[in-house]
Amino acid sequence: xxxxxxxxxxxxxxxxxxxxxxxxxxxxxxxTISVIDADSFAVTATVPVGQRPxxxxxxxxxxxxxxxxxxxEHIEVLDLETLKVVxxxxxxxxxxxxALHPSGNPLYVANEDDNMVTVVxxxxxxxxxxxxxxxxxxxxxxxxxxxxxxxxxxxxxxxHFIDTATYQIFDNVLVDARPRVAEFTADGKxxxxxxxxxxxxxxxxxxxxxxxxxxxxxIAGIRAESIQPVGVKITADGAxxxxxxxxxxxxxxxxxxxxEVKKYLLVGQRVWNLALTxxxxxxxxTNGVSNDxxxxxxGRLKxxxxxxxxxxxxxxxxx
Amino acid sequence: MLRKIIxxxxxxxxxxxxxxxxxxxxxAAVLDVAVLTQGVEPRPALSNLVLPPPDSGLLGARLAxxxxxxxxxxxxxxxxxxxxxxxxxxxxxxxxxxxAARGYRFFVVNVSADALLAIADLPExxxxxxxxxxxxxxxxxxxxxxxxxxxxxxSRAMSTDALAQYLAWKRWRNWFLVVGRRPGDxxxxxxxxxxxxxxxxxxxxxxxxxxxxxxxxxxQAEVPVFTQEVDYDVLFVADEIGEFGEYLMYRTWTPRxxxxxxxxxxxxxxxxxxxxxxAQLQSRFVKAYGRSMNGLDYTVWxxxxxxxxxxxxxxxxxxxxxxxxxxDERFGLAGFKGQKLTFRxxxxxxxxxxxxxxxxxxxxxxPQPAFLHERSYLDTLxxxxxxxxxxxxxQAPAWQR
Numbered sequence: 001x002x003x004x005x006x007x008x009x010x011x012x013x014x015x016x017x018x019x020x021x022x023x024x025x026x027x028x029x030x031x032t033i034s035v036i037d038a039d040s041f042a043v044t045a046t047v048p049v050g051q052r053p054x055x056x057x058x059x060x061x062x063x064x065x066x067x068x069x070x071x072x073e074h075i076e077v078l079d080l081e082t083l084k085v086v087x088x089x090x091x092x093x094x095x096x097x098x099a100l101h102p103s104g105n106p107l108y109v110a111n112e113d114d115n116m117v118t119v120v121x122x123x124x125x126x127x128x129x130x131x132x133x134x135x136x137x138x139x140x141x142x143x144x145x146x147x148x149x150x151x152x153x154x155x156x157x158x159x160h161f162i163d164t165a166t167y168q169i170f171d172n173v174l175v176d177a178r179p180r181v182a183e184f185t186a187d188g189k190x191x192x193x194x195x196x197x198x199x200x201x202x203x204x205x206x207x208x209x210x211x212x213x214x215x216x217x218x219i220a221g222i223r224a225e226s227i228q229p230v231g232v233k234i235t236a237d238g239a240x241x242x243x244x245x246x247x248x249x250x251x252x253x254x255x256x257x258x259x260e261v262k263k264y265l266l267v268g269q270r271v272w273n274l275a276l277t278x279x280x281x282x283x284x285x286t287n288g289v290s291n292d293x294x295x296x297x298x299g300r301l302k303x304x305x306x307x308x309x310x311x312x313x314x315x316x317x318x319x
Numbered sequence: 320m321l322r323k324i325i326x327x328x329x330x331x332x333x334x335x336x337x338x339x340x341x342x343x344x345x346x347a348a349v350l351d352v353a354v355l356t357q358g359v360e361p362r363p364a365l366s367n368l369v370l371p372p373p374d375s376g377l378l379g380a381r382l383a384x385x386x387x388x389x390x391x392x393x394x395x396x397x398x399x400x401x402x403x404x405x406x407x408x409x410x411x412x413x414x415x416x417x418x419a420a421r422g423y424r425f426f427v428v429n430v431s432a433d434a435l436l437a438i439a440d441l442p443e444x445x446x447x448x449x450x451x452x453x454x455x456x457x458x459x460x461x462x463x464x465x466x467x468x469x470x471x472x473x474s475r476a477m478s479t480d481a482l483a484q485y486l487a488w489k490r491w492r493n494w495f496l497v498v499g500r501r502p503g504d505x506x507x508x509x510x511x512x513x514x515x516x517x518x519x520x521x522x523x524x525x526x527x528x529x530x531x532x533x534x535x536x537x538x539q540a541e542v543p544v545f546t547q548e549v550d551y552d553v554l555f556v557a558d559e560i561g562e563f564g565e566y567l568m569y570r571t572w573t574p575r576x577x578x579x580x581x582x583x584x585x586x587x588x589x590x591x592x593x594x595x596x597x598a599q600l601q602s603r604f605v606k607a608y609g610r611s612m613n614g615l616d617y618t619v620w621x622x623x624x625x626x627x628x629x630x631x632x633x634x635x636x637x638x639x640x641x642x643x644x645x646x647d648e649r650f651g652l653a654g655f656k657g658q659k660l661t662f663r664x665x666x667x668x669x670x671x672x673x674x675x676x677x678x679x680x681x682x683x684x685x686p687q688p689a690f691l692h693e694r695s696y697l698d699t700l701x702x703x704x705x706x707x708x709x710x711x712x713x714q715a716p717a718w719q720r
Contacts (some may be wrong), residue, residue, distance in 0.1 A: 034395075093600075112599055113599060113602055113603060113606070115389055132392075134384045134389055134390055134393065135389045135390065136596070136599050154596065154599075154653070155386055155390075155624075155653065156386075156389060156390040156393070156631075157390075157628075157631065157653075158390070160393075169393075172393040174631065174632070177651055177652075177653040177659055178596075178653045195661045196653070197651070197653040197658065198659070199659075225658035225659070225695075225696070226658075228657075247457065247657075256322060
């Protein structure tokens with residue numbers, strides 16, 4: 001996207017106001033991690049990693065990045081100071097997405113090919129246990145208190161609620177087809193689950209496991225089949241939710257209290273995953289087909305910049 | 320109200336079913352699927368070394384059963400498959416009768432169109448649901464529809480329309496049609512001509528291939544002569560069982576591409592399809608069975624998965640509940656094609672994107688974005704409702720009457 005000079009000037013002001021943050025993006029087909037300065041929006045490094053990096057997560061102390069290198073069949077641990085892979089963790093086959101316990105350990109990994117969630121001790125580098133789930137486990141959400149893990153299975157079409165103390169499933173909630181991402185609200189009361197083929201987001205009450213709302217999307221001029229929700233981010237105050245709509249090339253902005261869709265923001269092509277800066281002023285999106293990252297100004301609800309990264313950008317986190 | 324009646328009816332039926340005692344509260348309810356597949360007539364192979372796997376289709380059923388059972392663990396549902404394989408010249412109707420006599424009511428069949436109609440019209444088939452996973456004949460979707468039959472594979476017209484849309488987009492409008500000697504080839508050629516009319520192409524020449532079935536050692540001499548003196552953009556070949564189509568490539572008089580049943584083909588599945596999560600299904604299949612998934616495996620997988628989806632969503636394994644859900648507007652199947660797949664209400668055909676592929680790669684996926692439709696873009700492929708004489712939506716299936 002080309003921006004007029006004025007917008008770029010405005011952007012400079014805005015960036016100066018934001019605190020220094022760094023964005024990490026996994027490039028699925030390039031086997032790299034792009035490092036982006038969240039102030040200047042410049043790609044400052046491109047780090048080679050294992051094969052087919054997809055889901056990524058920051059360590060508790062934000063010094064390490066855990067990377068699902070799916071075709072290398074392990075988790076790689078990237079030191080964010082030296083930008084070197086310092087160790088690998090076992091993951092079970094085809095790790096895709098992961099969630100870290102709020103205490104910093106263990107790591108929960110969805111094994112897409114194996115119908116399992118693998119629990120990995122990141123200190124000892126060993127697998128603690130495996131929990132059998134539905135077909136093609138994908139989305140991983142952990143409650144803020146670390147007690148509940150929600151895994152979604154893409155072909156079983158369920159959100160599996162797992163007790164992190166016993167590693168056992170204690171409930172299953174049917175959602176629409178191909179659930180991709182599970183995201184807890186900051187108060188831990190609700191979990192939002194996106195359904196890529198169903199075209200909806202289900203908001204599930206964590207205490208009762210009842211679906212409180214099913215959010216649909218409609219965009220003038222975009223065919224319904226192209227609206228494929230994947231990434232979900234909710235602001236800490238519980239006011240706004242952002243949902244990436246895949247090949248609709250839009251991010252939906254939702255009032256997270258009324259579940260009303262307020263706006264659709266045009267971003268790059270096939271937008272999948274989202275990450276907010278710690279101050280929640282900026283939202284970064286990975287656009288798999290246009291090979292770039294869009295930057296959304298959360299205050300103005302505008303897409304302000306696109307940044308070229310590697311091929312098939314997939315996961316994104318902000319430090 | 321109607322749903323309530325169906326549910327009560329289903330409960331009564333379950334209670335008297337000869338197959339199963341009523342499920343205990345802690346015991347999984349069972350859904351039985353019978354898969355009937357007929358072998359193909361022995362045919363000349365391009366190479367004696369590469370032959371189609373004899374378990375085509377069956378492995379798709381087994382994988383779908385495994386997928387359904389993984390979900391079933393959470394639903395207290397269990398899925399079982401019962402397989403029957405008959406020779407190419409065996410009696411499909413008798414085989415169906417034997418399965419029906421065992422009380423099965425969900426069937427997935429890979430038999431000829433004639434055999435399918437004979438089966439669907441049997442008294443034993445009145446209260447069953449049959450998925451057609453192997454017969455591409457358009458007449459099953461246009462004139463000879465049956466309320467107890469759903470189709471998971473694309474029809475010939477869907478396949479040729481898928482290619483035609485791409486050729487129209489490429490502006491390769493002049494087609495040289497080469498037709499094999501079999502009835503299926505002639506029907507495919509009819510679908511090609513219909514596609515040409517629909518999408519503004521011209522059949523500039525049409526020839527029958529009558530050089531016999533095995534041209535391994537003679538093609539280099541025969542094909543250049545056969546394709547001489549025709550001016551065309553692409554050669555559209557109709558050779559469904561693969562007697563000669565592969566020999567046309569690289570041997571035509573002028574350097575032209577081959578599309579149709581060989582060359583660039585329209586297909587519902589190929590081992591190189593990896594988009595939209597398909598890589599996961601492919602690798603699950605290879606891991607389980609040690610070979611790649613083919614089109615018949617996929618169309619059978621779709622049928623058995625549709626039943627799984629029906630059972631999960633209706634929270635029942637009872638025939639009436641599952642069948643009703645398949646006919647419900649809420650039904651949508653995730654089939655690794657980037658959008659949900661639904662059944663056309665007028666003829667029971669599963670709407671689906673069609674892959675345009677060569678053996679090592681996907682070239683494109685139809686419908687092409689330029690072709691629009693008021694209801695679903697997928698309905699630009701094959702016979703649309705106004706072109707079909709079937710009105711199944713108005714004809715309640717036997718079990719709902």
